[in-house]
Amino acid sequence: MPFVAEGLTLRFGDHAVLDGLDLRLEGPGCTMLVGPNGAGKSLLLKVMRGLIQPSAGHATWAGNPASGVTRFQSLVFQAPTLLRRSVAANIDFVLKTRGLDRARGPDLLDHVGLAHKAEQPARLLSGGEAQRLALARALATDPEVLLLDEPTASLDPASVLAIEQIVSDARDRGVRIIFVTHDVGQARRMADDVVFLFRGRVEEHRPAADFFRAPASQAARDYLDGNIVI
Numbered sequence: 001m002p003f004v005a006e007g008l009t010l011r012f013g014d015h016a017v018l019d020g021l022d023l024r025l026e027g028p029g030c031t032m033l034v035g036p037n038g039a040g041k042s043l044l045l046k047v048m049r050g051l052i053q054p055s056a057g058h059a060t061w062a063g064n065p066a067s068g069v070t071r072f073q074s075l076v077f078q079a080p081t082l083l084r085r086s087v088a089a090n091i092d093f094v095l096k097t098r099g100l101d102r103a104r105g106p107d108l109l110d111h112v113g114l115a116h117k118a119e120q121p122a123r124l125l126s127g128g129e130a131q132r133l134a135l136a137r138a139l140a141t142d143p144e145v146l147l148l149d150e151p152t153a154s155l156d157p158a159s160v161l162a163i164e165q166i167v168s169d170a171r172d173r174g175v176r177i178i179f180v181t182h183d184v185g186q187a188r189r190m191a192d193d194v195v196f197l198f199r200g201r202v203e204e205h206r207p208a209a210d211f212f213r214a215p216a217s218q219a220a221r222d223y224l225d226g227n228i229v230i
Ligand SMILES: Nc1ncnc2c1ncn2[C@@H]1O[C@H](COP(=O)(O)OP(=O)(O)OP(=O)(O)O)[C@@H](O)[C@H]1O
Pocket: 012, 017, 035, 036, 037, 038, 039, 040, 041, 042, 043, 044, 182
């Protein structure tokens, strides 16, 4: 499902946090959205999801407004909001409300390594486990597109690896991944292509190998060198 943004602008008061942004995402794979703090990564993801309406321009999926295609997408945030019930009930709730086969619950938990915690209260999960449950829930609906907003921020390395593996598996099964990260190492590990956002615009959109080998813009070079970019 191709995504197209043209002249995408989002203003808060006088300030354009997305500033006439153009972007075209086609084909399968994992797009990593990177850029300095405040560049507009999270807001772009929310516009893609149809949670925020742009002030000007448009954002469409296969020609449809973003707000019209949410049932083909799942979104996972940095801090998942889980139901105060068992781990299994968190999955079952999604399957039930979406009219999906509830017998798939155990397999979905098994896929993210949480089968042994099925009957535990979700609130007792560690941060990494909670995020794996959030991913299982997001994948339960068989989305065409998985939007991820810093899903591994503040997790330990083993949890980061586990989550990257789950996301890679989904990608390999054909789920279109759009992944916001602050972690350049993670972007290198996961990216098929990289969108470098800077001051509310797409400064670069390139295949990952090209972006990391020879970023075209000074802002991206500074960012990759670890310089403070504002
Ligand atoms: N509701 C809001 N009202 C006003 N300004 C906002 C609002 N939400 C976000 N902003 C501003 O929009 C800009 C872009 O925010 P966004 O969260 O998209 O940045 P980001 O690239 O994801 O940054 P970070 O890497 O720090 O998460 C920031 O300057 C932020 O302060």
